[in-house]
Amino acid sequence: MKKVLLKGGRVIDPAANLDAVRDVLIDGSNISAIGECLDSAAESDVTVVDCRGKLVLPGLIDTHGHIYQGVTGRFGLNPDMCGVHSGVTTMVDQGGASCITLPGFRRYIAQPSKTRILSYLSAYLVGGLEGHYYPELYRPACLDVEATVKSAQTNKDLVKGLKAHAEIGGFARWGLDVMKMAAQIGQESNLPVYIHFGQLWPKPESGARDVNPDSIFNQVVDLLKAGDILAHPFSRHPGGFVELNGSIHPMVKEAIARGLKIDVGHGSHFSFNTARIVLDAGIIPDTLGADMHGYNTIVPPPPGTPDWHPDESVHIFKGNERFGLVSAMTSMLALGLPLNHVVAMVTSNAARLAGMEGEIGTLKVGGVADVSVLEDMRGKWIIQDNEGTQVAIDRQLKPLFCYRAGERFEADAPILPTLRTQVELEAA
Structure with a gap:
């Protein structure tokens, strides 16, 4: 399995008290490095994934x-x-x-x-x-x-x-x-x-x-x-x-x-x-x-x-x-x-x-390469609860892809929502 470098994302890992722009290097099924401006030029087998402006989470x-x-x-x-x-x-x-x-x-x-x-x-x-x-x-x-x-x-x-x-x-x-x-x-x-x-x-x-x-x-x-x-x-x-x-x-x-x-x-x-x-x-x-x-x-x-x-x-x-x-x-x-x-x-x-503190839910060198990458979007949308109450929001998170033990999966499930504006909701 090739190495993957998640480049320039906002890495938030509460377990490590980390919230900063960092690179995350995945080697096989594990994380091999986390740091600023990790250099991949010397390694020909690295796939670089641009995560600038994205959330890179455990x-x-x-x-x-x-x-x-x-x-x-x-x-x-x-x-x-x-x-x-x-x-x-x-x-x-x-x-x-x-x-x-x-x-x-x-x-x-x-x-x-x-x-x-x-x-x-x-x-x-x-x-x-x-x-x-x-x-x-x-x-x-x-x-x-x-x-x-x-x-x-x-x-x-x-x-x-x-x-x-x-x-x-x-x-x-x-x-x-x-x-x-x-x-x-x-x-x-x-x-x-x-x-x-x-x-x-x-x-x-x-x-x-x-x-x-x-x-x-x-x-x-x-x-x-x-x-x-x-x-x-x-x-x-x-x-x-x-x-x-x-x-x-x-x-x-x-x-x-x-x-x-x-x-x-x-x-x-x-x-x-x-x-x-x-x-x-x-x-x-x-x-x-x-x-x-x-x-x-x-x-x-x-x-x-x-x-x-x-x-x-x-x-x-x-x-x-x-x-x-x-x-x-x-x-x-x-x-x-x-x-x-x-x-x-x-x-x-x-x-x-889950009884797995330190094993999952954190990004650490040597740990399993379970990583979720999200879009952090700004705009104007309406969300609705199960009583029919509608709330206007200006921020939404959207899953893009994840790595599970180093294997990449696209966030393409048919149940994922597409948020709508008030006008779109009324038209529906």
Whole structure:
């Protein structure tokens, strides 16, 4: 493999406290040099890539993907479409595989993919079938603590955490029982548990418990340990970080003080209005997962899968069905988060969530050549959340290409958005 010199880009690597114009030399699957004005004239086998005016970042890490394609029905997307062909070098699948289906996930998803694939194993025996479309498959009897702990401990190279859901529909059916079992799996496996907040399932038509959405957050936090992850802080759905009265839940800051982490989990949940409440309260998420799946993108559904899903946004808010991790980064910039923190959310902080701090999410001599190159554009566009709220922006990030272990991939996924002006949006 020839050497590649990424020339003159703005290199931002929060793990190395680096934000400067630098050259990055890739030799095979590793980075061999990082510096100012690296000379390639003496080496005939170097391909020079002009990165002037571009952002050159550690390979981006998406902490919330749904990529168990084929097994999870319409829900699971192609991992390389969401990964390297969207400028992302590592994908963390959130709850697609279970202790039963993890061997298939390894063989048919992780091994053949060009993207590095990791798993947050489902706490439920069925995993993420059809995006948790059938609530009764997620009742307490459908968890096996011992089997899930065994699967996680014997697949440490692939399994980096656990996934569970704390939301109104589940609490109305089973109360806190599922959460207690998920927390136990996390304790016994010594892995972080990633908790979905915000309503997912409709309440049952009969036999439902009376659930105050504002009571869910504190009950769950009391079960968790330092390092566990609270997801969807900017959700438009009740039962999470923001109470029904529009105020930040009083337990959020206590959760952070206990060492819990926060992942955006953009997806169909994202609300600019909720985000404003959370950020104005001084709550800054640690990581940023795109949370794309087959119900919130334009990807054609496999024949025979359900026509509708509670987490769907495509047919409700037309125009939101093209997105990815980099466009989620643009949304974070629109909210006023500084670029360096947004980069940390998808590099060094995300590497920590994946249990691979120092291995990925940073650029270092001798380290793996996972590099993402983005366009940092200026102009006037409109972005829209899943409540229909529109925000005018003058800056957007766009993935151009990435290197995964030294192999180049163009950012040409069909799900990548093309932002529009107000006039174009109204015409559409």
